[in-house]
Amino acid sequence: MAGKKPWHTIATTRLWRSRWYNLRQDNVRIHTGAEVTYTFQEHPGAVFIVPVTVERRIALLRQYRYPVDEWLWEIPAGAVDGAESLEAAARRELAEEIGGTAKEMRYVDHFFAASSVSNLRIHVFLATGVQLRPDGSHREATELIETSEFGILETLTMARAGQIKDGQSALALLLCEPLLRDAL
Amino acid sequence: MAGKKPWHTIATTRLWRSRWYNLRQDNVRIHTGAEVTYTFQEHPGAVFIVPVTVERRIALLRQYRYPVDEWLWEIPAGAVDGAESLEAAARRELAEEIGGTAKEMRYVDHFFAASSVSNLRIHVFLATGVQLRPDGSHREATELIETSEFGILETLTMARAGQIKDGQSALALLLCEPLLRDAL
Numbered sequence: 301m302a303g304k305k306p307w308h309t310i311a312t313t314r315l316w317r318s319r320w321y322n323l324r325q326d327n328v329r330i331h332t333g334a335e336v337t338y339t340f341q342e343h344p345g346a347v348f349i350v351p352v353t354v355e356r357r358i359a360l361l362r363q364y365r366y367p368v369d370e371w372l373w374e375i376p377a378g379a380v381d382g383a384e385s386l387e388a389a390a391r392r393e394l395a396e397e398i399g400g401t402a403k404e405m406r407y408v409d410h411f412f413a414a415s416s417v418s419n420l421r422i423h424v425f426l427a428t429g430v431q432l433r434p435d436g437s438h439r440e441a442t443e444l445i446e447t448s449e450f451g452i453l454e455t456l457t458m459a460r461a462g463q464i465k466d467g468q469s470a471l472a473l474l475l476c477e478p479l480l481r482d483a484l
Numbered sequence: 485m486a487g488k489k490p491w492h493t494i495a496t497t498r499l500w501r502s503r504w505y506n507l508r509q510d511n512v513r514i515h516t517g518a519e520v521t522y523t524f525q526e527h528p529g530a531v532f533i534v535p536v537t538v539e540r541r542i543a544l545l546r547q548y549r550y551p552v553d554e555w556l557w558e559i560p561a562g563a564v565d566g567a568e569s570l571e572a573a574a575r576r577e578l579a580e581e582i583g584g585t586a587k588e589m590r591y592v593d594h595f596f597a598a599s600s601v602s603n604l605r606i607h608v609f610l611a612t613g614v615q616l617r618p619d620g621s622h623r624e625a626t627e628l629i630e631t632s633e634f635g636i637l638e639t640l641t642m643a644r645a646g647q648i649k650d651g652q653s654a655l656a657l658l659l660c661e662p663l664l665r666d667a668l
Contacts, residue, residue, distance in 0.1 A: 306628060307550050316500060316507065318523065320601065323500065323507065328550060336626055339502065340551040365599035366491050366512060367524040372599055411651035413598055415549035415556055417504065420598075422651060442520055444490060462659055467595035467606060471655040475646055 306331040315339070320379055321420070341418035347390040348377040348422055348472040350408075351400055351430045352483055357449040358473075359398050359432060360464075364444035371444075373458065374466040375473065376400070380423075390425040398447050403429025409475050413468060424472045426479050452480050490515040499523070504563055505604070525602035531574040532561040532606055532656040534592075535584055535614045536667055541633040542657075543582050543616060544648075548628035557642065558650040559657065560584070564607075574609040582631050587613025593659050597652060608656045610663050636664050 308329045316323040324342040329335055351359045361374045376397035380389045387405050394400045406426045413420040432447075450458070456477055464470040473480075492513045500507040508526040513519055535543045545558045560581035564573045571589050578584040590610045597604040616631075634642070640661055648654040657664075 305553060306548055307553075326550075330626055331628060332626075334626075338550050364490055365596070366510075366522050367601070367603040368596050368599045368605070369489060369491075370596075370599075372596065409646040411646065411649050411654060412549070412552050412554075412556065413651055414604075415552045415554075415650055417551065419551040421552070442514055442516075442518075444515060460658065460661065462593040462595065465595050466599055467597055467652060467655050470595060471651050471658070474644065474655070474658050477644065 310335065314342070321418075340416075341420065343379070343418060343420040344382055345380045345386075345421045345423060346377060346413075346468075347380060347386060347393055347425060348375055348468055349390050349394050349405075349425045349427050350375055350473055350476045350480070351394060351398065351402070351427045352452070352480070353400075353430045353432060353449060354403075355449075356452060356483060358452055358455040358480075359400065359430065359447055359449050360455065361397060362446045362448065365466075370465070372466045372469075373464045374469045377468070377472075386423050387425070390423075390427070394427055394430070397445070399433045400427070400430045401433075402427035406479070408472075408479065411471060411475075422468055422472070424475050426476050428483060452484055456480065494519065498526070505602075524600075525604065527563070527602055527604040528566055529564045529570075529605045529607060530561060530597075530652075531564060531570060531577055531609060532559055532652055533574050533578050533589075533609045533611050534559055534657055534660045534664070535578060535582065535586070535611045536636070536664070537584075537614045537616060537633060538587075539633075540636060540667065542636055542639040542664075543584065543614065543631055543633050544639065544653075545581060546630045546632065549650075554649070556650045556653075557648045558653040561652070561656075570607050571609070574607075574611070578611055578614070581629070583617045584611070584614045585617075586611035590663070592656075592663065595655060595659075606652055606656070608659050610660050612667060636668055640664065 378393040562577040
């Protein structure tokens with residue numbers, strides 16, 4: 301039963317568009333033969349970068365997130381710009397968010413953020429040999445961000461203990477765990 | 485700097501409403517004094533349940549997800565109905581999705597699904613002593629779901645190795661790891 305493409309798209313409309321994602325509504329022929337309406341967020345994909353500095357520490361952001369009204373620990377991340385490669389997006393976000401440049405940028409894995417309501421694919425990168433230039437980031441004026449560095453094992457413990465409340469950042473860190481332990 | 489409530493809500497409108505979430509647009513006074521527009525998904529919250537059976541195995545769902553056009557391994561999950569407690573929601577979803585009843589339903593932790601664009605809070609529960617009744621689930625006709633059971637360590641390995649592509653399910657499993665190892 302678990303074959304591909306059991307549902308077929310009949311028609312697509314966009315209910316709402318933004319710089320970050322569209323709200324897309326499809327008419328779909330499902331496996332029973334019935335036609336249903338399915339609405340989901342159409343997203344270009346995002347990169348999440350685990351940044352290991354030349355001192356073998358992990359740089360985390362603490363960011364105010366208005367929708368949840370909390371300050372959260374996160375890793376550098378952002379949406380892919382349609383024209384760029386995933387690695388270029390990861391290097392761009394690393395520079396923009398923490399003013400970092402990486403010696404090596406390694407693709408680790410991907411996961412889906414919320415597959416029932418979004419096609420958002422999260423691409424996880426491990427950046428090593430990261431050099432941070434103080435005030436080298438290019439943040440938007442509306443962003444409230446602080447940067448801190450932690451030991452590799454300390455960061456993994458934070459992720460496993462639920463102290464990194466941004467779920468995508470926490471999972472990205474845990475997916476890098478074997479590579480991070482090799483880097484110790 | 486990392487105090488609470490640096491931004492203040494001036495006005496709220498809903499651009500779109502659905503059974504699952506609303507698209508909410510706020511006028512916000514930010515820390516610089518400027519007024520900005522911020523759009524995010526307003527969600528009642530969701531429960532994700534790690535189900536450990538009486539045979540000490542973990543029951544996973546394999547579900548077709550139209551937005552990503554893939555079959556994904558997931559744990560039972562669903563939105564909280566406004567009127568019910570979180571534990572009641574977790575017990576309801578366990579019954580609806582895999583026909584399961586739990587001896588104990590333990591609240592483990594929470595995380596945010598995508599805090600820049602949604603207020604969705606994921607509540608993680610560990611269900612133990614789960615009994616599955618074949619054909620006891622109440623699925624909607626539009627859902628394509630299969631259920632399988634795996635060993636506890638095998639499931640944790642799948643999550644860590646990136647084989648559970650539904651990110652929220654993978655993180656929920658990993659947040660339960662210490663309790664799961666105690667249950668071995």
